[in-house]
Amino acid sequence: MKILELAPRELPPPDRQVLSDLDWSEVKAMWDGNQLGQLHDWLNERWSRLIRNSPAGMRDPEAEFLQGLAYATLALFFTQNHNQEGALLMIDDALMALSRYRPRFLGVHIEPILSALQELRPLLVGLAPDDDCPLCPFVYPKFEYTS
Template identity: 70%
Template sequence: MLLDLHSKPILPPDRSVLSELDWGEVAALWNGNQLGQLHDWLNARWSRLIRNSPLGARDPEAELLQALAFATLALFFTQNQNQSGALLLLDDAMLALGKYRPSYMGIRIEPIYGTLQDLRPMLVGLAPDADCPMVPFVYPKFETLRAAP
């Protein structure tokens, strides 16, 4: 097998992803408990963002999208009897989201982080396929900050 060792230009980051983000769409999916769809929405934008970025997954905006995807999937898993997966993703989400508290890119991070923080001790020690420890399962609405006039 021959390798193509010619240098290829590094394309600029796909920053159009950020300008095209519709946090209203995120809020509708989050608030409607459509977490599987929201995870896919976030993941698609994260993938586009890191594709040509020199920072890759270390890009702060990409890391935020990934952290939100982790939080979303953790909430989805705990509702669908995958407590070990929920705990793993919850820890990853908290680690990344902690850097962006209390808000970032117009999103209120603190309520999301607080939900994960409250849920974590309930998941510890549960059987991997146990039912959701919170009945009813209620979490804060996805909130954005209003732009200053």
């Protein structure tokens, strides 16, 4: 049996460097290239570095923003991959998270993303969970940011 170590240990500080290292051109390339699974992983990696050992944790505004972008990314990915139920859930989460950061945050233009999700949402309501994407061809706005 192993005894639990209860002695205090020093935690490393939160990784705030992730914010200055954000390269929105990478995001734009993945978003515009419909590489949404890869983009979700990119956002999630930075989100997890940002919240690690942070006193604010997931309530950190920049972390909430990255998480909202990840939700939007998953919604677009899911609807194209026969997961309409998941897409609908992610749209709702993205709308709630990203609406707080209008019109721009960290240089990212939020309105085009929100508009696309608001347009897609009513089309998903009532679809079977594994139905095809309701838009054919599926077109969503390009990722816009100000450097």
